Amino acid sequence: MPFPDRAEIQVAESVQSVRDAVSRAKWSGHRVGFVPTMGALHVGHVSLIERARRECGYVAVSIFVNPTQFGPNEDFNRYPRPRDADLAMCRDAGADLVFYPTVETMYPVGHRTFVEVAGLSEILEGAIRPGHFRGVTTVVTKLFNIVQADRAYFGQKDYQQQSVIRVMARELDMPTDVVTCETIRDPDGLALSSRNAYLSESERKSGLALSRALRLAERLAGEGELDIPTLESAMRNELENTPGVTLEYAVIVNHESMRELTAAEPRMVALVAARVGSTRLIDNMILRLPSGTIT
Ligand code: PAF
Helix, strand or coil: CCCCCCCCCEEECCHHHHHHHHHHHHHCCCCEEEEEECCCCCHHHHHHHHHHHHHCCEEEEEECCCHHHCCCCCCCCCCCCCHHHHHHHHHHHCCCEEECCCHHHHCCCCCCCCCCCCCCCCCCHHHHCCCHHHHHHHHHHHHHHHHCCCEEEEECCCHHHHHHHHHHHHHCCCCCEEEEECCCECCCCCECCHHHHHCCHHHHHHHHHHHHHHHHHHHHHHCCCCCHHHHHHHHHHHHHCCCCEEEEEEEEEECCCCCECCCCCCCEEEEEEEEECCEEEEEEEEECCCCCCCC
């Protein structure tokens, strides 16, 4: 019989049952892939699970709405939790195991240990959402320790998150490789996000300003525009001139350090964040300059 039986998906609620299942997979010689999520799964998550499936013999997904990464006035309570639909999507995408812990399993009363990547966690998203990345790096550390995967898959959509996790994994010598996968978009350009479910039809239309702003910067840079303030103000204008959109930031940063740039570099990322109604949206695009423009 092939290992494991693909018609089955194991739902594990305890740390020990995840450890047992992963140990069996490793004993059978499988590479273990891991996709951490907060559920409310969409095609973007499915693409991560499918990539893990292609690259690994055993695929684990976690579904946990992590309270420590939400601020006091954020959407922790209303974050969607469609358990049955999520489990069906994991199964259909080819996952072998879903870790579905309770808050008490992840944070027993008295929990007091946190992981933080200094500096990188305090800029951009971290400046607007204080403590957010501390919650992310703490829960991802715990999940990495529980699953002990060979590879973990994250979306480029949360660019700063994957940067923070990549630095954490490197500096703490974690044995799990961090793999970043391209952003999946609706045909009109909106980057997929579980929070898109909060948008009304007209807010969704306004939200398209984020990808329009990024595409504009991408096109200008591709045509050889190297002046960073010009690129940033083109993005800002696009967002500020769209009714219903409140701009938070539109910046161009170094692809690794996420330091805001004043002069063009070969590898840059444009990042935007805005509020549409009561929903925060973020998006980003890697900017490619015409070859030979700068070295
Ligand atoms: O990107 C997410 O869904 C979450 O931030 C993560 C990485 C699962 C940690 O809770």
